[in-house]
Amino acid sequence: MPSAAEILQQIVNGTVIGSVYVLIALGLTVIFGILGVAHFAHGSVAMFGGYLTFWISQKYGLSLYPAMILAIPFGAALGVILELFAYRPVRNAAPINAFIVALGLTMVVDRLNMLLFGPDQLVIRTPYNGVYEIGSIAVSELRIQVVVVTVVMLCLIGYLISHTSAGRAVRAVAQNPYAATLMGIDVNWISLLIFAVSSALGVVAGALIGALLALAPGVGENLVIKGFAILILGGLGSIPGAIIGGLTLGISEALAAGLLSSAYKDVIAFMIMIIVILLRPQGLLGRK
Amino acid sequence: MKVSGLQCFTLAAFMLLGALPYLVFTPYTIQLATIALMWVLMAQGLNVIQGETGYVSIAQAGFMGVGAYASVLLVQRHGFPVWGAMLMAPLAASMLAAIIGFPSLRVKGHYFAIVTLAYNLVIFITLSNAVSITGGEGGLSAIPRPESLELPYLGTVSFHNRINYYYLTFLTAALGYLGAWLISRSAFGRVLRAIRQNEPLAEAIGVNCRRYKLTAFVISATYAGVAGVLYAHMIGFINPTPFAPDASLNAILAVIVGGSGTVAGPAVGAFMATFLPEFLRVDESTRFIAYGLILIVATIYLPRGLVPAIAEGIAALSVRFRLSGSLTSRPN
Numbered sequence: 001m002p003s004a005a006e007i008l009q010q011i012v013n014g015t016v017i018g019s020v021y022v023l024i025a026l027g028l029t030v031i032f033g034i035l036g037v038a039h040f041a042h043g044s045v046a047m048f049g050g051y052l053t054f055w056i057s058q059k060y061g062l063s064l065y066p067a068m069i070l071a072i073p074f075g076a077a078l079g080v081i082l083e084l085f086a087y088r089p090v091r092n093a094a095p096i097n098a099f100i101v102a103l104g105l106t107m108v109v110d111r112l113n114m115l116l117f118g119p120d121q122l123v124i125r126t127p128y129n130g131v132y133e134i135g136s137i138a139v140s141e142l143r144i145q146v147v148v149v150t151v152v153m154l155c156l157i158g159y160l161i162s163h164t165s166a167g168r169a170v171r172a173v174a175q176n177p178y179a180a181t182l183m184g185i186d187v188n189w190i191s192l193l194i195f196a197v198s199s200a201l202g203v204v205a206g207a208l209i210g211a212l213l214a215l216a217p218g219v220g221e222n223l224v225i226k227g228f229a230i231l232i233l234g235g236l237g238s239i240p241g242a243i244i245g246g247l248t249l250g251i252s253e254a255l256a257a258g259l260l261s262s263a264y265k266d267v268i269a270f271m272i273m274i275i276v277i278l279l280r281p282q283g284l285l286g287r288k
Numbered sequence: 289m290k291v292s293g294l295q296c297f298t299l300a301a302f303m304l305l306g307a308l309p310y311l312v313f314t315p316y317t318i319q320l321a322t323i324a325l326m327w328v329l330m331a332q333g334l335n336v337i338q339g340e341t342g343y344v345s346i347a348q349a350g351f352m353g354v355g356a357y358a359s360v361l362l363v364q365r366h367g368f369p370v371w372g373a374m375l376m377a378p379l380a381a382s383m384l385a386a387i388i389g390f391p392s393l394r395v396k397g398h399y400f401a402i403v404t405l406a407y408n409l410v411i412f413i414t415l416s417n418a419v420s421i422t423g424g425e426g427g428l429s430a431i432p433r434p435e436s437l438e439l440p441y442l443g444t445v446s447f448h449n450r451i452n453y454y455y456l457t458f459l460t461a462a463l464g465y466l467g468a469w470l471i472s473r474s475a476f477g478r479v480l481r482a483i484r485q486n487e488p489l490a491e492a493i494g495v496n497c498r499r500y501k502l503t504a505f506v507i508s509a510t511y512a513g514v515a516g517v518l519y520a521h522m523i524g525f526i527n528p529t530p531f532a533p534d535a536s537l538n539a540i541l542a543v544i545v546g547g548s549g550t551v552a553g554p555a556v557g558a559f560m561a562t563f564l565p566e567f568l569r570v571d572e573s574t575r576f577i578a579y580g581l582i583l584i585v586a587t588i589y590l591p592r593g594l595v596p597a598i599a600e601g602i603a604a605l606s607v608r609f610r611l612s613g614s615l616t617s618r619p620n
C-alpha cells in the first residue's frame with residue numbers, strides 16, 4: 001500500500017505535467033470551439049516550437065525562456081501557414097475533410113521536424129535544478145516554473161479574449177460566425193489570429209516539454225491525442241473544461257505510473273477518457 | 289444486359305490481377321502485389337465504416353494486429369492447425385470491435401476518430417508491453433505458412449510457394465471486394481449511407497442507428513483482422529511496428545485517394561498506397577511528407593477520390609462523343 005506522501009508526490013508531479021497538457025488542450029479547444037477544426041497537427045506544431053527553442057538556445061547560448069520567446073513568432077507563423085494553405089480551402093467542405101487534411105498535416109509537420117532537427121532525443125538544459133522540499137514532497141524549481149508559466153499564459157489568454165476588441169470579435173465568431181460577418185468582422189482574419197495564438201501556446205508547451213521531459217519523434221502525436229482526450233474529458237470548446245481535463249489527465253497518469261505501471265500509464269489515461277465518454281458523452285463540463 | 293464502364297474496368301482489373309504471376313516474374317513484385325491485396329482488404333473494410341457510414345476509424349491497423357497476433361498465438365500456444373487459426377483469428381478482431389464500438393459509437397465525427405485512434409494506441413502499447421504473450425518489441429517469429437491442400441485438378445498446393453500464397457490472398461481479397469459490393473447494394477448499405485448523410489433524420493424515421501453503426505464497425509474490423517492474418521502467415525514474423533497508428537492513416541489515405549464511399553475506389557487506393565512508395569524510392573521521412581501532401585492535396589482538389597473523378601471524366605467524354613450512355617457509370 002503506497003503511503004500518503006507518495007500519493008501526494010504523484011499528485012504534485014501530475015499537476016506539473018497536467019499544466020503542459022492544459023496548454024496543449026487550450027490551443028486545441030480554442031481552435032475547435034471557434035473554428036470547428038480538429039487541429040490534429042497541433043502536437044507536431046508544439047514539437048516544432050520545442051525543437052526550435054532547443055536550437056535557438058544552443059545556437060545563441062540563450063536560456064530556456066528567451067529562446068522560447070524567440071521561437072514563438074516562428075511557431076505562430078507555422079500555424080498561420082497551415083490555416084492559409086491547408087485548412088482554409090476545406091473550410092466550407094464537410095468537417096471530415098478538414099479532419100483528413102489535419103491528419104495529412106500531422107504526417108508532414110512531424111516528419112519535417114525529423115528532417116530539420118534529427119531523430120535523436122533532445123533535452124533543453126536549464127539552470128533551474130534547485131529542489132524545494134515541503135515536508136516529504138520534493139519539487140524542482142523547473143517544475144514550479146512550469147506551473148507558473150501555465151498560469152501566466154492562462155491569464156494572458158483570458159485577458160485577450162475578454163478585454164480586447166480582437167477578443168470580442170473572436171467571441172462573436174464563436175457564437176455566430178454569420179452574424180459576426182454581418183457585423184463587419186472578417187472571419188478569415190479571426191481564423192488566422194486564432195491559429196497564431198494557439199500555435200504560440202503550442203510553442204510554449206513544446207518548450208516546457210523539452211525542458212521537463214524530452215523532445216523526440218512521436219511525442220507530438222502522443223501529446224495531441226492526450227490533448228483531444230482532455231477536450232473529450234472537459235467538453236469540446238470549453239476553456240475551463242480544458243483546464244480541469246488537463247489536470248485530471250496529468251494527475252491520474254502520474255498516479256497510474258507511480259502506483260500501478262509506468263508502461264501502461266497511457267493506456268490508463270485513455271481508459272479514463274473512454275469511461276467519461278461512456279458516462280458523459282458531452283464531457284465533464286460540456287452542455288448537452 | 290447493360291454493363292457500365294466501371295464494371296468493365298473492374299472485370300479487367302480482376303483478370304489482370306488473376307494473371308499477374310504469369311506476367312511478372314520478380315518475386316519481390318509478387319510479394320508486393322500480395323501485400324497490396326491485403327491492403328485492399330484493409331481499405332475495403334475501412335470504407336464500410338468511413339466511406340459508407342461516415343465514421344472515420346483510425347483503429348484499423350490495431351484490428352489488423354489483433355487478427356495477426358490471435359492467429360499466431362492460436363497456432364503457437366494452443367496447437368491449432370494453421371487453417372483453423374486463420375479462420376478463427378479475424379473473429380478476435382470482430383469481438384474486440386463489438387466491445388469497444390459499443391460505447392464509442394455514442395460519439396460522432398471527430399470524437400469517434402480520436403477515440404479509435406486512442407484504441408489503436410492502446411492496442412499498440414499492449415502489444416509492445418505484454419512481453420510474456422506477444423514477445424514485446426521483439427515480436428513472434430517462426431510463424432508457419434498454412435498447410436498444403438489437396439485440391440481437385442490442382443493436386444497438392446503448397447503455400448510455401450509465393451505464387452500460391454498470392455492466389456490465396458487474391459481469392460480472399462476478391463471475396464472481400466464482392467462482400468463490399470454486396471453491402472453497398474443492399475438495404476443495409478443504404479441505411480449506412482442514410483446515417484452518413486443525416487443521422488438524426490435516419491433515427492427519426494425509426495432506424496436503430498447504433499445497431500447499424502456497430503455492425504458496420506465490426507465488419508470493418510473483421511476485414512482488417514483477415515488482412516492481419518494473411519500478413520502474419522506470409523511474412524513469418526510479427527512485431528507491433530506495422531500495427532501502429534501510422535498504418536491506420538495509410539488505410540485512410542487509400543480510401544480517400546481512391547474514392548471514399550465507392551467500391552472500386554478503396555481497391556485502387558490500396559494499390560496506389562502500396563506501390564507509390566516503391567516508385568518514390570526515398571527515405572521514410574520524405575515518403576511520409578509526400579503521403580501527407582498527397583492526402584491534403586487530394587482532399588482539397590479531389591475530395592471524392594480518383595475513381596469517381598475518372599468515372600465522371602469518362603462520362604463527360606462519352607457525352608461529348610455521343611457514345612451510348614451505357615458506358616457511363618450510374619450515379620449511386
